[in-house]
Amino acid sequence: MISKYRVLPGPEHFLPPAAARMGIQLPNPGEAHINGVIAPEEKAYEEAARQFLMAKVPTIFPGPLVLWAWNEKAAKKATAIRHLYNILKECVQPGQKAMLIPMPDYRPKYPKINPEVEINPNHPNLTIWHNKIDCCMFVGVHCHQANLSLKIIRGGTSCYTIAMCAQAGHEDAMLSFRDASVEKIMRLADTIKRLKGTVQPRLETAKSSASS
């Protein structure tokens, strides 16, 4: 049965349901999902690029799987993420601010989280609120921590979430790729470059991301 539930920017409410519980399914290889609806990967690249170019503060959150050079593949992904960020910086217009904020580990760092320089999966909303982030992409975050964060973000902020997942994707993101690789990250960068100048950014003050 196809679910009528849609994974949309919040704030949904304090404890939003897990999208999986609402019937949202994960994409098959070669597919992605947009707002909980399975879509061809092609379309997802376009949509992700558009969301990044529209956002006032488009942000990439690399996680421990790419921040730490566990192996050659991780280091290559880190290089691709830096490339994506550089492209994003080049392609946004004055008034937009691309950011690259790390999630170095998953410890619940109370009370010391510095939202200017890092994001923590146990209270990701602090970093999003502080930096007024209205579109973000998770990459290199272990799935269980990504799910936790994505749900908190959907519950308490109006931020659009993208997951570049190396496994099967994330229902709780508004847009999710699966089987993330260096090639896919580079392809997203290319799409952003291609769409540069064709997307109207939301330059008015970003919708308050705090839940009222």
Add this chain to the structure above:
Amino acid sequence: MSKERIQISEDLYDIMPSDYQDLVKSATYGKEDRGWKDIGSSKELIEQHSLCAGCPESMAFRYILASLPNPEDTVMVGSTGCTSLVFPMVAVHNIHSLFGNQNAIASGLKRALSVRFPGRVKDVVVLAGDGATVDIGLDMTLQAWFRQEKFTTICFDNELYANTGGQESGLMQKGFVAKMAPVGKLFDKVRLPEIARESGCHYVVNCTVSKPSLVEKVIRNAVHVAREIGPTYLQLYTPCILEIGKNSMEGLQEMRDSEKPTERFAYKEYVSEPAKQLLAELAAKDKERKAAAKQLASQASA
């Protein structure tokens, strides 16, 4: 494992918070003779914590983390209490257990690690307060010792339940009146070091944390003995200055006062015969290594 295995990806290095950069650049992972003297000249494995100003427990944490012989391959198991406020700021693998369960968790963990990593030394260190070790978790504590589980149990003894307002604990001294124990303790402090010895611990020490060099020595001994022979137990006095009515500056003096020869934290040590032999061997090897290094240095300078 050495610190070479945990490098930050070059392309994302600049965005990492400075505490992580420092951990990679100047922490003492992999250093053979790491110890409390590294404090101040290298990155400590504890970041800012949320303990009270002047809390002796924070001193104990710093000395212990500086002294663990193998931090990159150590897993610490904590329990509910003030220590659990600190573990999120500690750059050593750690697990938070249910209140009192710490020694049971550590038993399973140690066994699993030896199956999963048969060729590698993996140390397990339990660090919990007196409530978790002696009251709520006494069963788990003792059973782990009876089974001769090869890990170290450290008890931060502040002689009451500090972070819930000062209730009576088994390790509280007789007659002590706390905020939530107004009648005063009616019976003696549980003699856990003696119980540990009788329960099969091979290395037992009861002391305060006023002297960093002493803490370093007992931590290294306890971990080495646990690694090779069997369970070890350290009971360290870390007074709760708030609950005993002291000021932030007075924690150190309180420990010094409590370690005098007639006091309850006078240094007490028990070492089993196999542990004595092991420690003697380690000391001899250490001496040999230092002499060789000295000789090498003098040759290089000549």
